[in-house]
Amino acid sequence: MMNKTMLSLIAVLMCCNSLFAQTPTLVYHDAREFPVIGQYHQETNYNRLPAKYEKTVRPAVWALSRNSAGIAIRFRTNATTIGARWKVLNNTSMNHMTATGIRGLDLYALVNNTWQFVNSAIPENGFNSERAILKKGDSTWREYVLFLPLYDGVDSLSIGVNAGALIEKPQQPLLLDKKPIVYYGSSIAQGGCATRPGMAYTNILVRLLQRPIVNFGFSGNGMFETAVGEAICETDPSLIVIDCNPNTSPELIHERAVKLVTQLRACKPQTKILLVENYMYEHGYFEKDVRDIVFRKRAELKKAYNDLLKAGVKNLYYLGGDGFLGEDHEGTVDGVHPTDVGMERFAAHILPTLRKLTKDQ
Amino acid sequence: MMNKTMLSLIAVLMCCNSLFAQTPTLVYHDAREFPVIGQYHQETNYNRLPAKYEKTVRPAVWALSRNSAGIAIRFRTNATTIGARWKVLNNTSMNHMTATGIRGLDLYALVNNTWQFVNSAIPENGFNSERAILKKGDSTWREYVLFLPLYDGVDSLSIGVNAGALIEKPQQPLLLDKKPIVYYGSSIAQGGCATRPGMAYTNILVRLLQRPIVNFGFSGNGMFETAVGEAICETDPSLIVIDCNPNTSPELIHERAVKLVTQLRACKPQTKILLVENYMYEHGYFEKDVRDIVFRKRAELKKAYNDLLKAGVKNLYYLGGDGFLGEDHEGTVDGVHPTDVGMERFAAHILPTLRKLTKDQ
Numbered sequence: 001m002m003n004k005t006m007l008s009l010i011a012v013l014m015c016c017n018s019l020f021a022q023t024p025t026l027v028y029h030d031a032r033e034f035p036v037i038g039q040y041h042q043e044t045n046y047n048r049l050p051a052k053y054e055k056t057v058r059p060a061v062w063a064l065s066r067n068s069a070g071i072a073i074r075f076r077t078n079a080t081t082i083g084a085r086w087k088v089l090n091n092t093s094m095n096h097m098t099a100t101g102i103r104g105l106d107l108y109a110l111v112n113n114t115w116q117f118v119n120s121a122i123p124e125n126g127f128n129s130e131r132a133i134l135k136k137g138d139s140t141w142r143e144y145v146l147f148l149p150l151y152d153g154v155d156s157l158s159i160g161v162n163a164g165a166l167i168e169k170p171q172q173p174l175l176l177d178k179k180p181i182v183y184y185g186s187s188i189a190q191g192g193c194a195t196r197p198g199m200a201y202t203n204i205l206v207r208l209l210q211r212p213i214v215n216f217g218f219s220g221n222g223m224f225e226t227a228v229g230e231a232i233c234e235t236d237p238s239l240i241v242i243d244c245n246p247n248t249s250p251e252l253i254h255e256r257a258v259k260l261v262t263q264l265r266a267c268k269p270q271t272k273i274l275l276v277e278n279y280m281y282e283h284g285y286f287e288k289d290v291r292d293i294v295f296r297k298r299a300e301l302k303k304a305y306n307d308l309l310k311a312g313v314k315n316l317y318y319l320g321g322d323g324f325l326g327e328d329h330e331g332t333v334d335g336v337h338p339t340d341v342g343m344e345r346f347a348a349h350i351l352p353t354l355r356k357l358t359k360d361q
Numbered sequence: 362m363m364n365k366t367m368l369s370l371i372a373v374l375m376c377c378n379s380l381f382a383q384t385p386t387l388v389y390h391d392a393r394e395f396p397v398i399g400q401y402h403q404e405t406n407y408n409r410l411p412a413k414y415e416k417t418v419r420p421a422v423w424a425l426s427r428n429s430a431g432i433a434i435r436f437r438t439n440a441t442t443i444g445a446r447w448k449v450l451n452n453t454s455m456n457h458m459t460a461t462g463i464r465g466l467d468l469y470a471l472v473n474n475t476w477q478f479v480n481s482a483i484p485e486n487g488f489n490s491e492r493a494i495l496k497k498g499d500s501t502w503r504e505y506v507l508f509l510p511l512y513d514g515v516d517s518l519s520i521g522v523n524a525g526a527l528i529e530k531p532q533q534p535l536l537l538d539k540k541p542i543v544y545y546g547s548s549i550a551q552g553g554c555a556t557r558p559g560m561a562y563t564n565i566l567v568r569l570l571q572r573p574i575v576n577f578g579f580s581g582n583g584m585f586e587t588a589v590g591e592a593i594c595e596t597d598p599s600l601i602v603i604d605c606n607p608n609t610s611p612e613l614i615h616e617r618a619v620k621l622v623t624q625l626r627a628c629k630p631q632t633k634i635l636l637v638e639n640y641m642y643e644h645g646y647f648e649k650d651v652r653d654i655v656f657r658k659r660a661e662l663k664k665a666y667n668d669l670l671k672a673g674v675k676n677l678y679y680l681g682g683d684g685f686l687g688e689d690h691e692g693t694v695d696g697v698h699p700t701d702v703g704m705e706r707f708a709a710h711i712l713p714t715l716r717k718l719t720k721d722q
Contacts, residue, residue, distance in 0.1 A: 095459065095460035095461060095465075095483050095484055095485075095486070096459055096460070096461045096465075096481070096483045096556070097459060098456065098457055098458060098459055098554070098556075098694065099456035099457070100456060100457045100694060100695075104456075104457075109647070116646070116690050117643055117690045117691055117693075117696075118644065118647055119643070119644045119695065119696045120457070120694060120695055120696075122456050122457045122695060123456055124456075125456070134644070134647055134648070135644075135648060136648050136649070136650050136651075137647045137648055138647075138649065193459070193556065195457070195459075195554065195556065195694040195700045195701075196694055196700075198691075199691065199700070199702075204691075282478055282480070283479065283480045283495070283496075285477070286470070286479055286495055286498045286499075287495070287496060287497050287498055288497070288499065289497050290497075329477050329478045330478055330559075330560065330565075330701070330705070332478075333459065333461060333481060333556040333557055334461075334480065334481055334483060335478075335480045335481075339556045339557075339560070339700070339701040339702075340556075340691070340700040340701050340702040341560075341700075341701040341702050341705055344691070344702055
């Protein structure tokens with residue numbers, strides 16, 4: 001009996017300031033009235049692949065493509081209270097990632113030309129959530145971006161503002177005026193295990209680069225597949241990043257990487273392509289089997305890169321696996337998936353390369 | 362139907378490498394056979410306050426004191442596989458903190474005289490968990506420390522090693538040979554919202570200072586109480602830190618801080634006492650009410666400090682609230698509770714002060 005009571009007590013005590021403050025009744029607007037970033041197609045949903053791919057990609061990739069990782073809403077408002085009402089597709093939970101990262105929302109405002117965290121919207125227990133994010137702000141007009149769940153899909157989403165406030169399409173072109181980076185990868189690229197959507201490294205990079213990223217991170221399923229390559233061919237990217245080593249066995253990496261790059265080079269003759277090596281898993285420092293497979297995967301990708309160069313492929317770049325998570329071994333929750341610490345370090349590490357490769361785009 | 366399937370599928374895909382590898386049958390040893398750090402009393406449990414306090418502290422403080430925040434097990438072994446079997450008291454869950462931080466374990470090994478993360482033990486869904494943490498290591502003798510759950514209690518805990526391996530009390534005195542710091546505070550001090558126990562800032566500081574910390578962080582209930590002061594008086598601390606502003610209303614801070622410091626000065630005439638100001642909550646940059654209350658609390662604590670100095674209290678120190686979470690507003694999950702990013706920054710910020718105040722202890 002004490003157990004159940006304590007559970008609720010702890011939750012209330014931790015959260016009372018942020019979650020249960022009195023907020024005015026909000027007027028809700030369907031989020032699809034505002035520009036969506038990180039989604040390359042025009043369907044009125046929050047899926048990463050358009051409907052036709054249900055027939056062509058593996059079922060796991062299709063299901064994961066309905067997770068809204070990397071998708072965000074741009075708007076402006078003078079509201080003093082901003083809230084959200086949303087319904088997720090799966091009500092996913094995992095024991096090494098917060099529900100807020102999995103199926104919550106994350107609001108940033110433009111302050112002095114940079115995106116500043118306002119607050120997250122912690123999901124309820126269940127499919128439906130309703131939360132005030134900003135509660136008693138001032139009525140300054142501000143530009144906002146709202147990041148969507150990383151490991152669940154969004155069935156519906158409305159943004160609420162206090163009665164009398166205005167909400168409309170953005171005036172500032174930021175995040176709307178540059179060609180996206182397309183990032184094809186694993187669970188790490190999908191955002192596991194950021195504590196809130198804005199801390200996925202791809203979303204950190206969106207803010208730092210002021211450029212959208214189409215997130216093709218498919219948890220456990222980033223496998224250099226040409227069926228995904230077809231979707232990449234449909235995008236209009238400033239840069240294509242391929243970071244599929246974590247989910248691909250060493251035996252498959254060379255053949256698949258060569259085939260995918262060849263496919264992408266054919267459909268996008270000029271677009272720069274960056275191959276990214278897997279980083280060392282933290283428990284690899286204690287487990288030789290883990291360490292060995294990490295090195296074998298790297299060697300296979302490097303060989304694919306060299307063979308592609310020899311075959312005359314242009315505008316192909318390579319980033320080695322060292323240095324992504326810092327030197328203190330504290331960047332992951334489970335040895336593999338970055339926490340916010342690992343996500344910040346990953347973003348800082350890859351930023352100069354992405355900046356250089358997109359500077360003329 | 363797809364929903365449930367996908368839920369399991371995603372969980373398996375994210376975790377398969379780290380969680381479901383085949384591991385040998387382990388031989389289990391009760392963790393109480395090994396030295397326990399971060400617990401000042403001698404009872405054979407994993408509670409922060411001894412049993413007699415059930416009668417003297419508020420029920421919420423008592424219940425929270427049964428959360429094992431800051432408690433850790435020291436041992437050495439030559440095992441190639443190390444696992445844990447543990448049962449928690451409450452099976453607590455919160456939507457803005459991982460289950461791993463709430464009720465998981467976190468193993469570190471001594472490597473080149475520093476504590477290096479080996480892996481976390483992600484809890485199961487339920488009260489009972491069993492996990493391999495190190496799976497196929499080498500048989501080097503190593504010193505270890507295993508951090509216990511931050512937001513749940515431990516009913517029982519056994520450490521498992523592969524058959525034929527030895528596990529015994531530590532040879533190295535690290536974390537066992539220095540007087541602890543006692544840290545009295547709020548949910549933030551208790552470790553909310555680190556992704557795994559080792560990333561609570563107090564546990565980061567344990568590793569950096571090579572000194573145990575008795576964690577008296579009581580979520581929502583760090584309120585400068587003399588009933589907790591009685592327990593602090595029973596410890597043998599190198600330093601007492603009081604960081605109760607987050608949970609205490611401005612009206613109560615001055616009176617209670619003066620009373621608590623007076624009590625502690627009476628029972629510990631020479632021990633240094635550090636008063637810590639609350640930091641600015643991230644949403645306070647957008648919400649004037651939040652901002653104002655943060656500043657009022659700071660002013661009240663500063664006034665208490667000055668009045669105590671005027672009254673002749675010696676060895677009393679003060680740390681202002683700026684700079685704890687960095688400058689980019691990215692250190693929290695909900696504007697209040699630090700993520701691993703905020704925890705790292707908090708630890709780095711307070712480290713020089715703690716080092717200075719404990720250097721002769």
